[in-house]
Amino acid sequence: MSTPSSTSGRERAADAVLRIGALVPLTRPGWAEAGRHLLAGLELAVRDVNGAGGIAGRPLELVVRDTAADPLRAAAAVDELARLGVAAVAGEYHSVVARAAAGRADALGLPFLCSSAVLDALTEHPTEWVARLPAPQSRGWRTYADFLFGAGHRRIAVAADASVYWASGARILRDRLTPRGGTVVEHDMGALTPTALCDELVGDGATALLLLVGHPEPAVPIVQAVRRDQRLAELMIGAPAGQPEFTEWAALLGDDGAGIPFLRYLPERLGPLGVRVERDLRERLAEAPSFVAFEGYDTITVLADVLRTHGAERARTAVAWPHVAVEGTRGQIRFSRAPGISVWQWAEAPVQVVDRDPARPDRLRVLHTG
Known part of the structure; x- marks a missing residue:
């Protein structure tokens, strides 16, 4: 053998x-x-x-x-x-x-x-x-646009890096908000420092600034610059891509990182x-x-x-x-097959808009579901 x-x-x-x-x-x-x-x-x-x-x-x-x-x-x-x-x-x-x-x-x-x-x-x-x-991004970011509209935001500023993903997100927001009287104004972060962005925002008339940028750079410096600029004290900051979900965000920004709505994919x-x-x-x-x-x-x-x-x-x-x-x-x-999606898709995947509670930044609050 x-x-x-x-x-x-x-x-x-x-x-x-x-x-x-x-x-x-x-x-x-x-x-x-x-x-x-x-x-x-x-x-x-x-x-x-x-x-x-x-x-x-x-x-x-x-x-x-x-x-x-x-x-x-x-x-x-x-x-x-x-x-x-x-x-x-x-x-x-x-x-x-x-x-x-x-x-x-x-x-x-x-x-x-x-x-x-x-x-x-x-x-x-x-x-x-x-x-x-x-x-898919089209569903999640439309949900985020609905949240913005429901919260009374009609003029939205976007701080954007160059990327197919960020460009797609900005387009989804614009397509959702423009027919309802909203406006999306883009700022190219390849050409602006956080301080220069603040100066641009003062003249924008926007009530919300969305971070369509990488983490931690330049997202964290942008948040710090906006939070410290008294001219922008009433400006809401948002991060639809979910940057505030992670503990590194809270560690780097502390209280400045709270009250920034983002998308999260969990059920209630x-x-x-x-x-x-x-x-x-x-x-x-x-x-x-x-x-x-x-x-x-x-x-x-x-x-x-x-x-x-x-x-x-x-x-x-x-x-x-x-x-x-x-x-x-x-x-x-x-x-299943979803319209406009080229792959098999879980159509019922949960979508939430949440933020870190300013009173307790370690706690997340659900603001909107879609």
Whole structure:
């Protein structure tokens, strides 16, 4: 009887594991805190799946790649993960990076479940290979525009960096507000310092300033400059992209970071699964989990359900998206085709406008739901 070689033994051990590629921004210029929360959710869900017996006895394993907010790096990571034989790719927070990853996954025939990026045009054409958990930017930012209008803001100033994502957000706001008599005035932060922006705002007549810029630079210096300018004492600051969600925001800005409404993707109340996961995430992160951590957990929950039900063959996963019906931390997750969206979309993903309570900046207040 022949003795199996150590190489073949390793191959069988590898076959026993189901690998999922995870794209996360863990280093600058990526939003590393968001990446840390996303990875915590992914890892916790993998732990729970494996603790319950894995997928037909096969454990899940994450193969993590740091995108550092670099689209080219993300696309290269998708190529590498495909060669490594992952069953699917998951994750990513930055929309422009997720778009690069989704396009490459589509070209390779590799299933990609986008955890946290919202840009509507995630792929250039409709695809069966990509699905997304968060609400698309058009829905979330329309909700934010409705909040602004309901709060009496008709003239909105926007401090914007150059980016497809920021340009798309400004367009959504303008399209939603202009027919109702609103005005959106853009300020190019590539050409202005925070102090110069304040001077521009004084003559604007705007009642709200939205931060369509990166974090911490230049978002934090802009907030500090506006808060210290007595001419702008009545100006509301908003951050629809969610910068104030994370503890770094509060640590850098203190009380100045409160009262700045932002978008968050959580329901009004968590169900039993969400409550348990929130507790476990808090222990893992040593701080309150952001909505991004819940998105990470739900990503693995969906993929585990697909792999159990349809098997690990990539083509089977691609046709499984419309058949998903799984309870996540934030509600039941189902995918459908939404108008103008090129990927399978969780249409009922929760959307809130919240801020940090000025009386208690560690507490978040829900201001509007959509």
